């Protein structure tokens with residue numbers, strides 16, 4: 037058995053090394069190889085590692101980067117599955133990379149972003165010390181189906197984590213409901229106030245009570261179905277969070293400053309990644325810090341030093357032009373980018389890259405569920421919109437229906453031409469690509485302006 041573990045780890049690492057030489061990163065193969073040799077390998081590798089599993093529909097990657105920063109600030113050793121390989125094979129490969137060949141860990145902690153459906157198996161083998169659920173939204177590009185399915189998957193993962201502290205979003209009626217069915221210690225986090233000055237009207241993924249089907253009432257709402265919900269019929273309501281964002285003091289294109297109430301004590305936190313939804317990710321990070329016994333001051337310092345990750349508000353080099361790229365996977369995520377854009381001070385150029393390859397979801401009809409109408413109300417603050425990618429023309433049609441003035445709209449399907457158009461003007465650019473569009477565009481920008489490979 038021992039030999040098999042050693043062989044499994046070495047084989048996995050050699051595969052990863054070989055793939056790197058070939059210039060390929062972030063594939064499932066090294067993990068597959070390890071699992072083939074030793075199907076139980078993850079249990080062995082994770083036994084002496086305190087693992088934080090991060091799951092949920094939106095915000096997993098950013099929350100993971102925030103938790104990483106908090107561990108760094110606290111001086112703890114950890115590793116993370118940073119390339120976004122969040123299925124079991126990718127997670128196995130990451131553990132294999134960070135173990136000695138005998139299977140003993142090199143780090144005390146691991147920050148593991150985990151796909152909702154994969155969390156069932158991953159948690160069973162890993163036995164995490166903390167599980168963070170960011171939120172649960174409908175994901176029309178998701179191969180695992182509807183909201184309730186996602187909720188059941190996440191719940192099953194938590195039920196396989198008997199010794200974990202569970203951090204739940206108090207404002208998400210779906211995630212918060214999990215607390216009723218588990219024995220674990222729960223730490224709720226949430227936002228006590230509205231976060232946007234102006235906001236897109238959205239279709240709620242959870243308008244009706246999960247327990248009795250009555251329509252929720254809201255004291256306030258932040259975005260999507262998140263907010264101060266209560267059920268007038270059965271009394272299910274937003275639990276009082278231990279980490280509560282009370283006031284939004286300042287929101288800029290580069291950061292957000294908030295007042296946070298943590299265990300009844302007020303602190304001011306600057307969050308170095310912009311966007312209203314990142315306020316939730318920051319509060320989630322603070323909840324994880326409490327779960328791990330890390331001081332709230334250390335956690336607050338960490339929030340100020342977080343760098344945005346791959347495709348999550350990622351800053352791109354584009355000559356002298358400031359550009360941020362935000363990957364979108366579903367209408368809820370898309371609406372949040374639009375909220376960010378419309379709450380930005382100053383002028384901006386908006387670029388949408390719509391592809392329909394396998395990684396994007398072949399069906400792009402979801403763009404009709406996104407409230408692009410807000411673009412038409414931005415006036416001079418929107419210098420223009422460029423529709424790009426394989427389905428640029430369909431995107432342009434959607435924008436015309438949304439009432440975007442035609443003189444503001446350009447259609448540039450080709451990425452080389454798009455890069456020249458973005459670099460050839462002086463306004464900040466917000467780029468919203470689907471997955472394969474992001475990969476393609478990143479590669480082209482890397483060729484022209486230099487950019488780190490994403491698995492580094």
Ligand SMILES: [Zn+2]
Nearest residue numbers: 245248267270
């Ligand atoms: Zn109810």
